[in-house]
Amino acid sequence: MKKYIIGIDVGGTNVKLGLIDPRGEVVSRLSFSTRNFSATPEKLTAALCEAVGALLRKERVMKASVMGVGVGLPGLIDVKSGIVRVLPNIPGWKDVPLKKAMEKKLGLRVQLENDVNMITLGEWKYGAGKGLTDVLFMTLGTGVGAGLILNGNIYRGPGFAAGEIGHAPLNEKGPECGCGGWGCFERYVGNKELQRSAAKLFKARDISLEDVYQKAVEGKKKALKFWDMVGEQVGNGLIGPVNLLNPQAIVIGGGVSRSFAFLEPAIARTLRRRAMRTQAEMVRIIKALLDDDAGIIGAKVLICHEKN
Numbered sequence: 001m002k003k004y005i006i007g008i009d010v011g012g013t014n015v016k017l018g019l020i021d022p023r024g025e026v027v028s029r030l031s032f033s034t035r036n037f038s039a040t041p042e043k044l045t046a047a048l049c050e051a052v053g054a055l056l057r058k059e060r061v062m063k064a065s066v067m068g069v070g071v072g073l074p075g076l077i078d079v080k081s082g083i084v085r086v087l088p089n090i091p092g093w094k095d096v097p098l099k100k101a102m103e104k105k106l107g108l109r110v111q112l113e114n115d116v117n118m119i120t121l122g123e124w125k126y127g128a129g130k131g132l133t134d135v136l137f138m139t140l141g142t143g144v145g146a147g148l149i150l151n152g153n154i155y156r157g158p159g160f161a162a163g164e165i166g167h168a169p170l171n172e173k174g175p176e177c178g179c180g181g182w183g184c185f186e187r188y189v190g191n192k193e194l195q196r197s198a199a200k201l202f203k204a205r206d207i208s209l210e211d212v213y214q215k216a217v218e219g220k221k222k223a224l225k226f227w228d229m230v231g232e233q234v235g236n237g238l239i240g241p242v243n244l245l246n247p248q249a250i251v252i253g254g255g256v257s258r259s260f261a262f263l264e265p266a267i268a269r270t271l272r273r274r275a276m277r278t279q280a281e282m283v284r285i286i287k288a289l290l291d292d293d294a295g296i297i298g299a300k301v302l303i304c305h306e307k308n
């Protein structure tokens with residue numbers, strides 16, 4: 001019986017694989033460094049296929065009992081045709097037909113997806129978004145991105161590029177951004193900017209966001225104030241999407257979400273104050289539940305529930 005699914009989360013630093021059982025739980029894992037194989041798309045493709053084989057051998061699972069492989073990648077993915085359009089942080093990837101190449105090598109069904117959408121699917125069906133039909137999943141880290149569940153479906157946009165909440169401008173003028181625009185949300189709440197403002201506030205150049213989190217746990221006032229300011233800024237960036245989409249929930253994940261307990265009150269306060277009444281009353285702010293596993297578990301949703 002086909003019952004297992006393999007989820008692959010391709011990151012700029014590491015590739016993580018997981019064997020997912022019928023309950024949606026990751027029962028076995030494997031990972032390798034992306035850089036060792038990122039010289040060419042062919043090399044990385046071969047490494048992905050070899051790792052799938054190694055994971056199956058390790059668990060003594062036959063290919064015949066695998067429903068499919070879901071691969072999340074950090075870039076623009078044509079989900080329908082299974083082509084990787086571009087991966088900004090892994091060189092050489094332009095219009096690579098990865099789905100076809102992997103299916104040929106593995107003899108298994110393969111589905112590709114953007115990494116943030118993969119996390120969104122995982123959190124929606126097996127994590128913080130369970131049972132909801134309209135959710136905005138936001139990842140707060142080096143980059144600020146979003147995945148959209150609207151009307152009970154993932155919304156990718158006709159060019160598979162929807163969800164770029166980090167590049168919604170907060171100001172008419174503002175700092176330039178890598179996307180070609182300026183004043184983008186990410187330029188205010190991305191990790192780099194948060195680290196810079198923490199260094200300024202604490203007058204310590206090498207203070208990390210982890211340090212500021214620890215200080216907040218200890219109840220240090222300055223740290224609590226820092227996260228409150230960040231929460232307000234995050235709330236400001238969410239007013240537009242909340243008014244536009246009227247979601248039931250905003251699910252927040254990514255590295256910065258570790259400080260969720262200190263961010264949430266300011267986010268909620270800002271939305272209550274500035275978003276439209278119906279939207280503000282309805283929206284819940286929730287912390288992501290699956291952490292690193294969401295990007296792997298999303299494969300189960302992609303293979304079992306999505307019709308591509």
Ligand SMILES: [Zn+2]
Binds near residue numbers: 166
């Ligand atoms: Zn931008």
